[in-house]
Amino acid sequence: MQEFDVVIIGGGPGGLAAAYGLHGHGLNVAVVEKDLWGGTCPNRGCDPKKILMAAVEAQGRSEALQGHGLTSVPQIDWRASMAKKRAYTEKIPSGTLEGLKTAGIATFHGTASFNTDGTLTVGEDQLNAANWIIATGQEPRLLDIPGKDLLRTSNDFLDLDTLPADITLIGAGYVGVELAAIASAAGSRVHLVHHNRRPLRAFDGDLVHDLMDRLTAEGVDVKLDTDVTAVVAVDDQYQLTTASGETWTSDLVFATAGRTPAIDDLHLARIDVVTTPHGIAVNDRLQTTNHHVFALGDVVDRPQPKLTPVAGYEGRYLTATLTNGAADPISYPVIPSVVYGKTQLAQLGVTPAEAVAEPEKYHVNDLDLTHWYSYQRTADPAARIKVVVDQESGNIVGAAVLSSEAEQVINYLDFVIQNHMSTADINQTILAYPTLASDLTYFN
Amino acid sequence: MQEFDVVIIGGGPGGLAAAYGLHGHGLNVAVVEKDLWGGTCPNRGCDPKKILMAAVEAQGRSEALQGHGLTSVPQIDWRASMAKKRAYTEKIPSGTLEGLKTAGIATFHGTASFNTDGTLTVGEDQLNAANWIIATGQEPRLLDIPGKDLLRTSNDFLDLDTLPADITLIGAGYVGVELAAIASAAGSRVHLVHHNRRPLRAFDGDLVHDLMDRLTAEGVDVKLDTDVTAVVAVDDQYQLTTASGETWTSDLVFATAGRTPAIDDLHLARIDVVTTPHGIAVNDRLQTTNHHVFALGDVVDRPQPKLTPVAGYEGRYLTATLTNGAADPISYPVIPSVVYGKTQLAQLGVTPAEAVAEPEKYHVNDLDLTHWYSYQRTADPAARIKVVVDQESGNIVGAAVLSSEAEQVINYLDFVIQNHMSTADINQTILAYPTLASDLTYFN
Structure with a gap:
């Protein structure tokens, strides 16, 4: 012992x-x-x-x-x-x-x-x-369907010697969406399947919808409301069948439905x-x-x-x-989440959905960013932000962002929220101009 | 009236x-x-x-x-x-x-x-x-040399219908360096001339030296310690002569020596x-x-x-x-400066030079970033940071950064400095991972 x-x-x-x-x-x-x-x-x-x-x-x-x-x-x-x-x-x-x-x-x-x-x-x-x-x-998480032993996981995807011409990802959580973005960009025909109409359910529904539109525009075959019921090997491929009777074949199939x-x-x-x-x-x-x-x-x-x-x-x-021996309960700072890809989806703090549920407490600014300088400059195909502001303090307390650089925007807002800054406080900083961060001064 | x-x-x-x-x-x-x-x-x-x-x-x-x-x-x-x-x-x-x-x-x-x-x-x-x-x-600023009327300015550069095959920029301040980066990337042979050995003198000397190396690697003909003494039109080009007797011709010549x-x-x-x-x-x-x-x-x-x-x-x-009627003296927050390009140079707060002059007050961490995750990931050809830390408070009070995303790093540090955060405070935030911002937790 x-x-x-x-x-x-x-x-x-x-x-x-x-x-x-x-x-x-x-x-x-x-x-x-x-x-x-x-x-x-x-x-x-x-x-x-x-x-x-x-x-x-x-x-x-x-x-x-x-x-x-x-x-x-x-x-x-x-x-x-x-x-x-x-x-x-x-x-x-x-x-x-x-x-x-x-x-x-x-x-x-x-x-x-x-x-x-x-x-x-x-x-x-x-x-x-x-x-x-x-x-x-x-x-x-392994799926419990006939043919489940034929399925690969994200572990396998992240170590593929060659990328097949056609792959299917079952489950449009953040793992499925990110692997779809990678495989599609690298030239694979990608089918991204989700069992209901609401992929990435922890994220803002409107922005998720926009993101699915972007993935579709990038060539991903997004199949919502689609339940895969069986997978069988057919020659060198795999044939998938859905609850509604649809079938298709793919070179490889990955279970990306959670962990x-x-x-x-x-x-x-x-x-x-x-x-x-x-x-x-x-x-x-x-x-x-x-x-x-x-x-x-x-x-x-x-x-x-x-x-x-x-x-x-x-x-x-x-x-x-x-x-x-200190046993104060754990207290978390705000925690950002990002779904990476050519278009990134990020979220932090009070969600727009939480804010809308308490209109006397929060205000949500839903801004189309595509005409803003930074996004016009990089010709960002889809850029949008929902900023949640606390009515009483004027502090930014949450945000959901879609853009090719959402990871940066959400990290800036992380510092803003963590330091209890109001939009007026942001105006009292001088940020490098013109940058994604200097755009924050427009969040009024 | x-x-x-x-x-x-x-x-x-x-x-x-x-x-x-x-x-x-x-x-x-x-x-x-x-x-x-x-x-x-x-x-x-x-x-x-x-x-x-x-x-x-x-x-x-x-x-x-x-x-x-x-x-x-x-x-x-x-x-x-x-x-x-x-x-x-x-x-x-x-x-x-x-x-x-x-x-x-x-x-x-x-x-x-x-x-x-x-x-x-x-x-x-x-x-x-x-x-x-x-x-x-x-x-x-217009140069006072023979042929000065033949010189263009940054105004002209930023409105060129076509970019000539060969251009000369006289003055390696931030305007000259940025125009050199643009013209060189767009395929022009660029000569960037500076009268002494110290271009961008408001920035850290070591990082400026690294930046000049990058510009040279990108194909810019960097000529330091070079005084242009005359410009004359020769056929469709312009011939430049220097104090040391060197001559070359360019399709267009721009005065970028300050404002x-x-x-x-x-x-x-x-x-x-x-x-x-x-x-x-x-x-x-x-x-x-x-x-x-x-x-x-x-x-x-x-x-x-x-x-x-x-x-x-x-x-x-x-x-x-x-x-x-309030007449408090103006008090500035920290002010970031960025020289943009494929490799960006940025600076904020207490400079490394100021810090080195007060060793009892400041400590400078000079870090080669090229092996750090974020820079390895993007294969950043040159990435380095000097972080200035106040000895007593442990707060980050200044930084000079060279990297392809220095504008982002310096804006993160702007929030850090503006909110008087120590390196320990940064560790109490949760930033999107793995990002440029989450790397800040390594600045200890």
Whole structure:
């Protein structure tokens, strides 16, 4: 039996933030990882996805300026994009493990499983700890339809040697939409299928509608209200059938309909940790129903978006909680979400839908940005923002943005909201002109 | 004689900000413009310049990704770029004038000249006012060398029907550097000449050196320590001669060696307004030596950079001063400056040079960014930042940045500095990941 102050299960961004934080405070820490050190984000998530997106964005900018100053559109070289991605991801697991070892943090590789006496088994090793942090994240959700074993996941997509001429993505959540944007830009015929009329349901409906229009204009075959009921292999392809009887064939089919908490191996019931279909139940101190067991990141059943910086924030919170005994409930800053692509969709703070529900409290400005200087300059094909302003303070408290640079706009607004700035306060700053940020002075 | 509460001479961004502000407070206001309504920025400055820059930036992004996911580089179509620019600028003068008239602000078009009795003559009109604001800006500086009449200015460049195969720019200030970036990207052979070894002297020397390396790599013939002594027409070209006896020919030659205050027509001495070679002398309330005459924007002899948002800020300050009698000295927020191009150079707050001079007060982090995620992702050919941190507070107080997206980085840091955020405070925000802004969490 090996004894630790804290054992962290999951070597992704959240677990690592906690591991380094707790180790830095002198605690005896171990990290357990069953798969790739570094976790989903750097190996199979945000980082590699956005490396592939670099060529997509650059192509998008050139496309928009056709007839407005540029001739010809650069083509995407899938193999080179993938080589660039791999040059990045291949270093992650060994580099992460090396970092932990160099720091003096114990590491265990293998599937972790709790025992009824509260200890943990990882392969040949038995671990015990005063406190535990579960940070195992989520895994791609597999569809329960005939032919489900034929389906690939986002993990497979992000490591394709060659991109097939025709692919289908089942599920238009942010993973499906982003992979559609990448594959379509790289020359694949893409079918993006969603079971109801409301893809990306966490985002503003009007802007999602605009985004679907853009994807369609980029050549994506967007199929809403479409339930895939079966997949069968036909020669070298896959044939899909829907509830309404429609069929088509694709070279590859990916299940992109959400992700599920990675908790099955852990046997959490043995240590009285309650779980739900959405993950591990925690209180507002990230404490599970077993008071020595904490959870953070994507594996947690909480309303915060499942995002890398949220997991890191929670890792730092647990570091503080487990070292200085402070047990203030966790309080989150505003959390931006972005769907990347040639056209990006981003959201932050109070949503337009929440604002509309409280008209005495909030005002929503719904602005078509395509005629604004910055968007006219880059010939942005679709740019729109909904800015939520608090009636009493005049502060900007939320926004939903669609544009080729929504990630930048939402980050500017993150600073604005985080610092409780009113539109008048923005006018008291001097921003580089003319830029996306200097446009914020027009949000009155 | 027409009487006004305030007459503003100069219908550019600063004058207009004051005009609308004062008019909005019920004052009887007139604006005088001798040239294009709207002034330099929207007609012949920042706005049209950066419209032409859109194609340059998009090309730069594609170039960087050659071999990293993109094949072929889009070419710049000068005529289409210029058509796009003109579609923007052609509406400016009439739109500006229309706006003033619709608002009910008096307008006069013509050269303004003060009389010894303190009144103003504009063509046939005689104006008198309780207070005056001079906002006439600057004009391109003409070189005093043999052949000076053969030289074009930035005004001419920004309206070229066709771009010649070979051009020379005399003066590597920000105008020269930006025009060099545009012309070179559009396929012209560019000679960029600077009289000493220190172009862009308001910017960090190391980063300027890196930028000159980038311009050279892009194909610009950068000639430092080079004094042009004469220009002569030879056939359809122009031959330049330098102090060291070097000669070359170019299709067109542009004087880009700075700008001078546009005050010659005003006869300011007649109303006891003191001027210097750098413009109109004002106190810290923007008041000239004649207490009824104020000045703002580029025409003023003050250390602030000559930038559109600075003029607007001063226009709002004078609105407050002249309406509520408040006469607090003007206090500026931090002011970012950007040199645009495929590689951008930006600066804000305490400069690295100022910081190095006070080592007990400041610390400078000089970071090569090319291996950082965001810059690796876009294959940014040159990315570097110097971050100035106040030793006592831990706050970021200044920065100098070189990267293809320096304008964004410097605007993020503008919010950071303006809100007195420490590096620890940045870690308490959650920014969209992975983005340029989320990289700020590494500035420790």
